[in-house]
Amino acid sequence: MPVDTIKIEGLRELQRTLKRLGDVDTVNAIKKLNRDAAQEAASKAQARVPVRSGKLRQSIRGSGQQAAGVVRAGTARVPYAGPVEFGGYPGDRPFVAEGRYIFPAIEEVRKELRTRYEKELARVLRKYQ
Secondary structure, X not given: OOOOOOOXXXXXXXXXXXXXXXXXXXHHHHHHHHHHHHHHHHHHHHHHOOOOOOHHHHHOEEEEOOOOEEEEOOEOOEOOHHHHHHOOOOXXXXXXXXXXXXXXXXXXXXXXXXXXXXXXXXXXXXXXX
């Protein structure tokens, strides 16, 4: 399954350094930025997903971790999230590599997210100059 990411070179090293310096507030700010970005993309994915019962829509969620924002869909009770995203079960529909709801939602917010990350990282760097 393809993974769509916005990669920030050196983010983990920056966070380790900030922790060593005792700058927990900045580490938490980056974690919050990751969470907010993932939740925004998840919200846009919820608006795009096809709805029958609404269970798939409700299963889409964004979470933030120290090194990444993550958008997930599906649960044990909603095992069809992947097939709906990428084209159904074998023989059902053609495979769609770029996805149908999560990946397009991430692409939709990518430019704005990049700007947010740049501003936050610039703020961190100014703090230590």
